[in-house]
Amino acid sequence: MKYAAKRIATLLVTMVVVSFLAFVAFDLISGDPAEMMLGTEATPEALAALREEMGLNRPLVVRYGDWLLGFVTGDLGMSYDYYQPVGELLAPKILVTLCLSLLSFVIITVISIPLGIWSAQRSGGLFGAVHTTGNQLFMAIPPFFTGMILSWVFGTILHWFTPGAFPGLTNVPVALKHLLFASVAIAIPRIAMTGRMLRSTIRSEQRKSYVRTAISRGNDRGAVLRRHVLKNALVPVVTFLAQTMAEIVAGGIVVEQVFGIPGLGRMLVVSIANRDYPVVQAIVVILAFWVVLAGTVADLVNARIDPRLQLGGDA
Amino acid sequence: MLEIRDLHVKFHDRDREAVSGVSLHIEDGEILGLVGESGSGKSVTAMSIAGLLPRRQCDYTGEILLDGKDLLHADRAELRKLHGKEIGVVFQEPMSSMDPLMKIGEQVEEVLLIHTKLTKEERRRMALEAMAAVELADPEAVYDKYPHELSGGMLQRAMIAAAIVIKPRLLLLDEPTTALDVTIQAQILDLLKKLNRESGISMLFISHNLNVVRKLCRRVAVMQRGVLVEEGETETVFHHPQHPYTQRLVAAIPTRCRKEDQP
Numbered sequence: 001m002k003y004a005a006k007r008i009a010t011l012l013v014t015m016v017v018v019s020f021l022a023f024v025a026f027d028l029i030s031g032d033p034a035e036m037m038l039g040t041e042a043t044p045e046a047l048a049a050l051r052e053e054m055g056l057n058r059p060l061v062v063r064y065g066d067w068l069l070g071f072v073t074g075d076l077g078m079s080y081d082y083y084q085p086v087g088e089l090l091a092p093k094i095l096v097t098l099c100l101s102l103l104s105f106v107i108i109t110v111i112s113i114p115l116g117i118w119s120a121q122r123s124g125g126l127f128g129a130v131h132t133t134g135n136q137l138f139m140a141i142p143p144f145f146t147g148m149i150l151s152w153v154f155g156t157i158l159h160w161f162t163p164g165a166f167p168g169l170t171n172v173p174v175a176l177k178h179l180l181f182a183s184v185a186i187a188i189p190r191i192a193m194t195g196r197m198l199r200s201t202i203r204s205e206q207r208k209s210y211v212r213t214a215i216s217r218g219n220d221r222g223a224v225l226r227r228h229v230l231k232n233a234l235v236p237v238v239t240f241l242a243q244t245m246a247e248i249v250a251g252g253i254v255v256e257q258v259f260g261i262p263g264l265g266r267m268l269v270v271s272i273a274n275r276d277y278p279v280v281q282a283i284v285v286i287l288a289f290w291v292v293l294a295g296t297v298a299d300l301v302n303a304r305i306d307p308r309l310q311l312g313g314d315a
Numbered sequence: 316m317l318e319i320r321d322l323h324v325k326f327h328d329r330d331r332e333a334v335s336g337v338s339l340h341i342e343d344g345e346i347l348g349l350v351g352e353s354g355s356g357k358s359v360t361a362m363s364i365a366g367l368l369p370r371r372q373c374d375y376t377g378e379i380l381l382d383g384k385d386l387l388h389a390d391r392a393e394l395r396k397l398h399g400k401e402i403g404v405v406f407q408e409p410m411s412s413m414d415p416l417m418k419i420g421e422q423v424e425e426v427l428l429i430h431t432k433l434t435k436e437e438r439r440r441m442a443l444e445a446m447a448a449v450e451l452a453d454p455e456a457v458y459d460k461y462p463h464e465l466s467g468g469m470l471q472r473a474m475i476a477a478a479i480v481i482k483p484r485l486l487l488l489d490e491p492t493t494a495l496d497v498t499i500q501a502q503i504l505d506l507l508k509k510l511n512r513e514s515g516i517s518m519l520f521i522s523h524n525l526n527v528v529r530k531l532c533r534r535v536a537v538m539q540r541g542v543l544v545e546e547g548e549t550e551t552v553f554h555h556p557q558h559p560y561t562q563r564l565v566a567a568i569p570t571r572c573r574k575e576d577q578p
Binding site for chain 2: 208209210212213214215216217218219220223227228231232305306307308311
């Protein structure tokens, strides 16, 4: 419990630091927002008035505090392009990306864990060679490529869905088809990686002395695996899955483009192209939060699996 | 109760036999000492009895009879019924021999979970009894601890508790005290003696230390390079070693110990 409190405190501090860095970075690169809104022909008086109105004359730290307060309360500023609050603009996209990521994550977990366990039981010879080759191959397939193949086969040829015509989340069956194919594209290389990792941790655990003890007590292979090996093999896999969860969101950017899914990724690409900094900034901070949050969840889960990890404290 | 007849074990990746032609017997209620340096084949002998030989990586011939039943060539399913129930094993390194992520109590009662239909409460009660029998202080508290929270000596007691919780016929002790401090070592030896006296469990005690064996075993067998070179009453072997290797082993014991331990 104490460990959890400590870990969550660390999470909050990390979030503040990350968001501050993002704020400073965007403050440095984005130039003068007043000029961007009014254009280069604006009179100096008008510019000065707007700066005053937007609070740009205040010190950096004060503006950061103001922005952070806004961020926590859901006020992410105004989009330069859409003249719409960033929060309102992003909320539906976040939901889409979240659905896509969770779906990919479920597919990865549900397939890779049984696959890793199964492949760990087989070794050497032909199986080893086929496994290694297949694994390398699937790991190397970039999601956008799988995405293109999938949308060509299932969209253009079989007409199971219309690529680019994402109906919105309210139309569940159709939306689900879009998201499913995109998730599969994201999941394939990750399934290969996770499966291989689980296979290798299981195999290294199986060589440990406690396995010999378990056999000497009369456990059969399955029971040794279920009662002892799996739990011990899980910690690095949980960490890896958390990284995956974080990276899916980033990896989703390209796949969202391929399938025409209006998620955070597409929004980010468009906003960068249009120099819509408040939107870019909000997305960057949200993604950063997502990454540190996934790491924290992994640590908490692992501390429950392996009580020794609670001893290390902040390590 | 246990009889080994002409046991040969050869690992595929070695030129020399790990065990060549060993014959041994253990009587009911006896503690037999098995002494030899590392690589002498004493652990492989024990692993053969415990059914822990990697069968696909070695050739083996001979017989290991537990009450007339051959263990060496029994099939896996048959062996699993004996593992833990008839034969308990305690290994050298208590820390690595325990599952780091399972509570001590669960590991102690695992044998009961596998071999009996006892309820959770009954298993817990028996585990606590076994933990008390091995003189673990405060079994209730230790039950819920993880291996990393205990000292080496306490862990080894827990390992012994796990091995005797179901009252096996034979306890294989593979250098159970080697990794422990000398004072803890003496305590564990006393404990084993007590368990043997009170419950009559037969034991095979493996050590490279003849002096430790002498404190515990009435009879001792000495192995060198896979061969049984000497066998007999411990005191006889100790005072009148016949084989040159045994003579060297005895000579290697500091003289002070030899004198102090005169019975």
